[in-house]
Amino acid sequence: MFKKSPVIKIALTHLLAKKRQTIVAMLGVTFGIAIFIFQAGLMSGFQAYFIDETVNTTANIRIYNEAEKNRKSILSKLYADENKWVVVQNQKPKDELTKIKNGYQIIAALEKDSRVLGVSPFLGSQAIFKVGIAQIAGRVSGVDIIKENVLFDVSKNMRQGDITKLQTIPNGIILGDGLAELLGAKMNDNISITSPLGVTLEMKIVGINHSGLTEVDKSRAYINIRNAQKLLKVDGSYITDINIKLKDFNQAEALAKFYHQKFGFKTVDWKEANASVFSVFKIQNMVTYLIIASILIVSGFGIFNILMMIIYEKMPDIAILKAIGYKDSDIKKIFLTESLIIGMLGGLLGLIIGFFMQKIVGSIRMDIKGFVSMEYLRFNSSPGFYVFAYFFGLLATAIAGYIPARKAAKMDAIDIIRSK
Amino acid sequence: MGNIIETKNLSKSFHDPVEFQALKNINVSIKQGEFASIVGSSGSGKSTLLYVLSTLDTDYTGHIFFDGDDLSLKSKNDLAEIRNEKIGFVFQFHYLLPEFTVLENVCLPALKLAKYSEEEIRERAYQKLDLLGLRDQALKKANKLSGGQQQRVAIARALINEPKIIFGDEPTGNLDSKNSQNVFEIFKELKEKFNQSIVVVTHDQHFAERTDRIITLSDGEVISQ
Numbered sequence: 160m161f162k163k164s165p166v167i168k169i170a171l172t173h174l175l176a177k178k179r180q181t182i183v184a185m186l187g188v189t190f191g192i193a194i195f196i197f198q199a200g201l202m203s204g205f206q207a208y209f210i211d212e213t214v215n216t217t218a219n220i221r222i223y224n225e226a227e228k229n230r231k232s233i234l235s236k237l238y239a240d241e242n243k244w245v246v247v248q249n250q251k252p253k254d255e256l257t258k259i260k261n262g263y264q265i266i267a268a269l270e271k272d273s274r275v276l277g278v279s280p281f282l283g284s285q286a287i288f289k290v291g292i293a294q295i296a297g298r299v300s301g302v303d304i305i306k307e308n309v310l311f312d313v314s315k316n317m318r319q320g321d322i323t324k325l326q327t328i329p330n331g332i333i334l335g336d337g338l339a340e341l342l343g344a345k346m347n348d349n350i351s352i353t354s355p356l357g358v359t360l361e362m363k364i365v366g367i368n369h370s371g372l373t374e375v376d377k378s379r380a381y382i383n384i385r386n387a388q389k390l391l392k393v394d395g396s397y398i399t400d401i402n403i404k405l406k407d408f409n410q411a412e413a414l415a416k417f418y419h420q421k422f423g424f425k426t427v428d429w430k431e432a433n434a435s436v437f438s439v440f441k442i443q444n445m446v447t448y449l450i451i452a453s454i455l456i457v458s459g460f461g462i463f464n465i466l467m468m469i470i471y472e473k474m475p476d477i478a479i480l481k482a483i484g485y486k487d488s489d490i491k492k493i494f495l496t497e498s499l500i501i502g503m504l505g506g507l508l509g510l511i512i513g514f515f516m517q518k519i520v521g522s523i524r525m526d527i528k529g530f531v532s533m534e535y536l537r538f539n540s541s542p543g544f545y546v547f548a549y550f551f552g553l554l555a556t557a558i559a560g561y562i563p564a565r566k567a568a569k570m571d572a573i574d575i576i577r578s579k
Numbered sequence: 580m581g582n583i584i585e586t587k588n589l590s591k592s593f594h595d596p597v598e599f600q601a602l603k604n605i606n607v608s609i610k611q612g613e614f615a616s617i618v619g620s621s622g623s624g625k626s627t628l629l630y631v632l633s634t635l636d637t638d639y640t641g642h643i644f645f646d647g648d649d650l651s652l653k654s655k656n657d658l659a660e661i662r663n664e665k666i667g668f669v670f671q672f673h674y675l676l677p678e679f680t681v682l683e684n685v686c687l688p689a690l691k692l693a694k695y696s697e698e699e700i701r702e703r704a705y706q707k708l709d710l711l712g713l714r715d716q717a718l719k720k721a722n723k724l725s726g727g728q729q730q731r732v733a734i735a736r737a738l739i740n741e742p743k744i745i746f747g748d749e750p751t752g753n754l755d756s757k758n759s760q761n762v763f764e765i766f767k768e769l770k771e772k773f774n775q776s777i778v779v780v781t782h783d784q785h786f787a788e789r790t791d792r793i794i795t796l797s798d799g800e801v802i803s804q
């Protein structure tokens with residue numbers, strides 16, 4: 160027999176009387192939820208992976224010195240009168256301005272800061288790499304590899320060789336794997352690098368590195384900071400960047416401001432540095448949610464449709480129930496229950512299908528080399544997504560069911576009875 | 580003995596397709612325990628009057644007092660509760676939920692009222708079905724029964740909450756004379772044993788003559804009562 164209130168039984172009876180349409184309406188919800196689980200899991204999995212890689216390859220905070228663009232010429236300082244025009248053509252930015260003065264003192268100060276996990280000095284340069292006749296333009300990163308390792312876990316990404324060689328072998332160099340491939344270079348090969356200033360250094364490959372960011376791996380090499388200083392013909396205190404890793408990278412934005420005020424140099428946090436990527440993510444997410452929303456709207460129409468059909472067919476039921484004392488709200492409950500049953504069953508099936516779609520696609524080897532390189536697609540399959548998708552689906556069905564339910568509740572029993 | 584229902588200058592008009600007054604200044608009262616029949620030619624307003632009296636139709640002027648209360652002051656929900664607890668209705672067409680069993684159909688008003696446990700409700704439903712000779716049909720789907728049987732199920736359903744008054748709109752219209760006689764006896768018994776009021780619209784002269792009182796309608800007016 161039935162439960163306390165016959166509402167559920169009546170609802171089920173209605174749905175069973177229209178099995179095929181009910182199943183179609185249910186599958187609409189199933190489809191929407193499954194696509195959501197798959198798509199949102201893929202997007203957020205990819206984004207999480209990307210953020211992970213970026214956090215690992217971008218400093219939480221970078222301190223640098225920017226070349227002053229509209230530097231006042233000496234002449235305009237001399238003739239500071241507003242009524243005089245001073246024209247200096249072809250004014251060049253001063254070279255040494257990108258140097259961080261007292262860089263090593265700042266590093267020492269930062270290393271004492273309890274919020275800081277690691278600090279690494281940096282001096283970069285463009286360079287031409289040459290192995291035999293192969294010749295490629297790229298960049299060298301002059302670093303203190305031990306400190307750099309604290310920040311970016313370089314050793315984890317070593318395909319061959321050992322980071323400490325950069326310390327122990329005076330002319331050692333670690334190449335990105337893409338760069339090594341392009342040059343046809345192998346471990347222990349000799350390689351020459353030439354700076355824009357015309358300085359050439361003969362180096363020896365002591366390691367091959369794979370950061371996962373394709374562009375970087377195709378163009379970057381690590382060398383000791385002393386060698387970078389030689390390439391640029393500068394003294395041993397010359398550095399252009401200080402990279403900082405924090406204990407909590409979510410503090411980056413606030414601390415970047417703080418260090419800017421404290422040291423007077425420009426600072427940028429990892430989020431700001433990758434702002435363009437994050438704005439792409441935002442658009443990606445928006446598109447994902449729009450797709451899901453439109454699928455759910457379509458399945459909402461399916462539910463709306465079948466409920467309207469049931470209501471017109473079951474008008475006598477509505478009249479009887481009202482005549483024997485069921486309230487409008489009871490009638491509304493019956494049809495809302497019907498839409499929720501469709502939503503709950505369809506949604507549950509959608510969750511299951513979405514889960515397996517993730518598992519299956521996630522187990523296919525893809526070897527993607529794009530923005531980032533990964534062997535398998537990574538899905539974010541956190542329970543939160545499932546809960547969200549399910550409730551979003553239920554909400555959509557409830558909205559779709561509400562309009563017919565209200566219509567049924569408002570029907571006049573007498574009109575129905577008279578028309579028989 | 581008090582009146583279960585009493586009207587004062589009750590009128591009702593339809594506005595669609597043309598303005599038409601279906602009930603004109605009706606003043607009738609039904610006593611508790613009275614078995615009355617309403618007769619009149621087709622289109623005289625019998626069904627219309629019954630729907631208004633049974634609280635289903637609220638679009639009227641004048642007053643209806645039910646058990647002493649003015650119905651025009653009641654909300655829709657109040658009226659639904661009154662129908663559920665105090666009114667039984669048997670329509671001209673049987674109006675059962677076709678996919679439900681006979682037993683379930685009879686239980687519906689009682690489950691809404693929820694005065695008794697499910698167990699007791701089922702017990703009572705069987706009693707009512709017994710009364711109408713339908714016990715052996717209890718577990719059949721309603722749409723598997725003949726028209727006459729379905730009409731009797733509808734009567735059993737009207738009885739389940741032991742209402743103060745039962746309205747019937749040609750409840751015997753689709754029954755043969757034997758079943759018709761049977762229904763008359765049941766109504767009489769309800770009146771005598773349980774002091775329930777019965778108001779029945781009928782075309783059956785023989786049926787009407789044996790009730791306590793005949794109310795005759797003509798063109799929306801009560802011409803004798």
Ligand SMILES: Nc1ncnc2c1ncn2[C@@H]1O[C@H](COP(=O)(O)OP(=O)(O)O)[C@@H](O)[C@H]1O
Nearest residue numbers: 593595596601620621622623624625626627628
């Ligand atoms: N919904 C309606 N709209 C307009 N006129 C109606 C409507 N229902 C009934 N009527 C008219 O009201 C009058 C009374 O109808 P009804 O009460 O059904 O008569 P009876 O039951 O006595 O045969 C008839 O003339 C009928 O045409």
Ligand SMILES: [Mg+2]
Nearest residue numbers: 625626627748
């Ligand atoms: Mg009629």
